[in-house]
Amino acid sequence: MSEDIHDTIDDLLVKVMLGEASPGEETTVRDWIAASSENNRYYQQFRQIWQQSRILGPENAPGEEEAWQKLQLRIQPPAGAKVVTFSRYRGVAIAAAVILVAATFIVSLLVYDGTPKESRLVSTNAVIHDTLPDGSIITLNKNSSLTFPARFNDDQRLVSLQGEAFFNVSPDPGRPFIITTDEATVRVTGTSFNVNSREAVTTVIVESGTVVVSNPKQAITLKPKQKVSIAKKDTTARVQMQTNVLYNYYRTRQFVCRNTPLMELTEKLSLAYNVQFRFGREQIKDLRLTTTFNDQSLETILNIVSATFGITWVQTGDTILLK
Numbered sequence: 001m002s003e004d005i006h007d008t009i010d011d012l013l014v015k016v017m018l019g020e021a022s023p024g025e026e027t028t029v030r031d032w033i034a035a036s037s038e039n040n041r042y043y044q045q046f047r048q049i050w051q052q053s054r055i056l057g058p059e060n061a062p063g064e065e066e067a068w069q070k071l072q073l074r075i076q077p078p079a080g081a082k083v084v085t086f087s088r089y090r091g092v093a094i095a096a097a098v099i100l101v102a103a104t105f106i107v108s109l110l111v112y113d114g115t116p117k118e119s120r121l122v123s124t125n126a127v128i129h130d131t132l133p134d135g136s137i138i139t140l141n142k143n144s145s146l147t148f149p150a151r152f153n154d155d156q157r158l159v160s161l162q163g164e165a166f167f168n169v170s171p172d173p174g175r176p177f178i179i180t181t182d183e184a185t186v187r188v189t190g191t192s193f194n195v196n197s198r199e200a201v202t203t204v205i206v207e208s209g210t211v212v213v214s215n216p217k218q219a220i221t222l223k224p225k226q227k228v229s230i231a232k233k234d235t236t237a238r239v240q241m242q243t244n245v246l247y248n249y250y251r252t253r254q255f256v257c258r259n260t261p262l263m264e265l266t267e268k269l270s271l272a273y274n275v276q277f278r279f280g281r282e283q284i285k286d287l288r289l290t291t292t293f294n295d296q297s298l299e300t301i302l303n304i305v306s307a308t309f310g311i312t313w314v315q316t317g318d319t320i321l322l323k
Contacts, residue, residue, distance in 0.1 A: 029043075029126075030125060030126035034126050040128045041130075117149070118150060122144075122145045123143065123163075124142065124143065125274070126142065127142055127250045133152055134175075136177065138165050138166070138168075139165060140164075141165060142272075142274075144161070144164050144165060146165060152175070156175055156176050158178045159179050159180070160180045161179050161195055162181070162182075162197060163196075164195065164250070167192065167195065172190065173189045173190070176189050179195060183197060183202040183230060183231050184213055184232075185213070186204055186213050187213075188210070188212070189209075192208045193206045193207055201230070201231050202231075204222060205247055206225070215230055215231070216233065217235045218234070218235060220239060225241060226241060227240050227241075246260060253294070254293065255293040255301070257289045258290055260289050261288055262285060262286070262305065262322075263286070265305075266322075269301065274318060275298070275320055276319045277319075277320050277321075278319060278322070284322050287309050287311075311323060
């Protein structure tokens with residue numbers, strides 16, 4: 001990361017919070033957040049304080065300069081970063097900082113009692129990477145969150161997931177790693193796997209080791225290259241072979257299609273590029289594609305798909321029609 005980016009990151013974060021960042025600036029911020037766990041923590045702190053400042057309002061706020069100094073003390077930049085002077089955005093940041101004393105006090109009452117009780121890792125418009133207290137490594141997809149204790153206890157390592165994440169769990173046979181979602185519980189001791197919990201279904205895909213996925217009605221054991229999709233009260237879930245690696249797109253920045261239905265590809269493109277797809281003809285959904293898109297723009301991908309199948313695409317806002 002260049003020195004110029006470090007010098008301007010606070011300014012860019014404020015612009016993102018205000019919704020005034022250009023597409024290029026949003027990309028810079030996303031890449032910076034994804035570059036390290038320290039950057040992500042700094043962003044989460046910044047965002048949390050910003051949101052709290054909007055909720056609490058300006059009543060009984062301290063002086064601007066005093067609050068600004070407290071903001072700088074509470075949000076320490078990652079190693080190598082610098083605190084910079086804002087241009088036109090410094091006044092906005094000070095306005096948020098003015099409310100900081102009350103905001104952080106309330107957050108502290110909820111989360112702290114001398115020591116942290118739990119942490120929450122949240123991704124919005126960027127994929128983020130972090131290391132949990134036990135050394136397990138997580139990649140959190142966009143629009144997802146993971147809640148975990150600041151320190152795992154001696155009996156188990158319990159976390160809660162909303163959305164999608166890839167886990168590389170640090171081995172500890174005496175202390176199982178347990179993930180809860182709205183629909184299922186995933187239990188392991190040391191393995192790597194993907195968990196996607198969206199639209200009332202949890203899908204687990206295993207890359208290494210053994211994973212047990214359960215709900216109140218059944219428990220299913222998965223081995224490498226196997227997957228299962230399970231609902232909360234499902235009694236019919238069955239193990240399937242995982243025949244492609246398209247699910248890994250958010251980790252690798254590659255969309256790997258191997259005789260993949262276009263419907264399946266567009267589902268991943270929707271999540272990656274924050275768009276929605278519609279189909280002018282049902283038959284288009286079943287068109288199959290074999291290729292790899294390596295971190296290419298959405299426009300490039302759609303142009304290739306269009307040329308391959310002799311179809312057209314039209315974008316209106318965040319909706320794309322294939323016809």
